[in-house]
Amino acid sequence: MGTERRSVGVVMNGVTGRMGYRQHLLRSILAIREEGGLPLADGTVLWPEPILVGRTAGKLQALAERHGLTEWTTDLAEALDRPGVEIYFDTQITGARTGAIRAAIAAGKHIYTEKPLADDLSGALELARLADEAGIKHGVVQDKLFLPGLRKLRRLVEGGFFGQILSVRGEFGYWVFEGDWQEAQRPSWNYRAEDGGGIIADMFCHWRYVLDEIVAPVRSVQCLGATHIPGRVDEDGKPYEATADDAAYGIFELDGGIVAQINSSWATRVFRDELVEFQVDGTEGSAVAGLRRCRVQHRSMTPKPVWNPDLPATEDFRGQWQEVPDNAEYGNGFKVQWEAFLRHVAEDAPFKWDFHAGARGVQLAELGLRAWREGRRLEVPELT
Known part of the structure; x- marks a missing residue:
């Protein structure tokens, strides 16, 4: 009898950029998939399914084809609305981050984001408050x-x-x-x-x-x-x-x-x-x-x-x-923290690097x- 696999949709916004591609997509999410998924405490294996989001269709399509991925779009709202999507990840330029995270909170998705969380402290605290009120799990990269x-x-x-x-x-x-x-x-x-x-x-x-x-x-x-x-x-x-x-x-x-x-x-x-x-x-x-x-x-x-x-x-x-x-x-520092956040979402494992930690930065x-x-x-x- 094979190990039960649980898929989790992860919207990845901004992965055509250097850091988003190399550290988050290639060396974290795709590396987890190459290892057969992320084993959970109950014996199931978590299988991240990335949906690539960005501004340029040609770049997204080329990136997806290079790694055998099929899901990509330039429409963030459409991506967040897809069935099976549980997590939103943001590695855009800082100025574009707040609006996208607000949309993900409104869609009820758990959120993991690159830092800085926002342009200023008041914006960061507001995102932390909204995320807490929505009852979602949230984290900030502290690699x-x-x-x-x-x-x-x-x-x-x-x-x-x-x-x-x-x-x-x-x-x-x-x-x-x-x-x-x-x-x-x-x-x-x-x-x-x-x-x-x-x-x-x-x-x-x-x-x-x-x-x-x-x-x-x-x-x-x-x-x-x-x-x-x-x-x-x-x-x-x-x-x-x-x-x-x-x-x-x-x-x-x-x-x-x-x-x-x-x-x-x-x-x-x-x-x-x-x-x-x-x-x-x-x-x-x-x-x-x-x-x-x-x-x-x-x-x-x-x-x-x-x-x-x-x-x-x-x-x-x-x-x-x-x-x-x-x-x-x-392991790769980015991948180790990704694994911790995925476990946080899937089995409520501890994860202290949340939006409040991001706001302190x-x-x-x-x-x-x-x-x-x-x-x-x-x-x-x-x-x-």
Whole structure:
């Protein structure tokens, strides 16, 4: 007797974009299907049936045919009205998100969405309220929590490795080409404030959940933003003015007096092992975590360098750190969170990364932009 399979229709809006296609469709939903579906606690297997939605019929059709899919449409209302559809997923540009999520709430669908949840905090809180009132399940992508390097970092925090945590230093970013002599690796809307672009709106949502969940809750923010590259060239070869910030230099005070400094930039060249790295320093030890790796230096193994600019450095500082072992199988971070949300919908499994969590990210981004504009430190109040 074969295993019972339960199909669940998933409307996926915006999957012709880079992230929506690579991480959410290809490496999450299609990967789950390639593995035979998602096993549930009662022995049934959940089988996601994606319905692709976007603005351009030709792109959708080509994408569907490439992966043997048959369901696609440019009509979101028609997609939401299809029988068997239980979940709506949104990975559009931020400005288009609120209206589509409202439509999905009105249609009674469970909702999983990329971040930021909305353009501003009031909009994010309104979506959370509407979703709660509708009695639907809702979630926001918080992918970095599921990456191997940060999961190892959390393991160290939970195990008391650091003693008293003193500070966090984060470096994120890379050079995004301007689009003239080399094609840009990010879509042009990211650099237009009027389209919801900007690195503060994008990355401070990430830094909120990374700091809150791995280190300690964020209590204040100071931020200096910049538009280092004032003009870029879009996908059609047309020059445009970059009106959004492409770099942000943030200082965050966390519970317990912990100080976090995080630099985020699309105008920096990488001289580190991964595109994002966090160093956590504590009284008993320190760690440096990236997307995949995590290395530590315990108090008992800390060398005693002496400052002497007259002599060349002879110590291999990187060689003085130890690698944290995997001790577990780590899947794709996006896929792991997708599986958690699907289980949340199918069997009411716990899932805390809901619209309220998404609103906290939008709150920090909004306060970061305001702190930059006003040139001052701002408290981060609790959201009720």
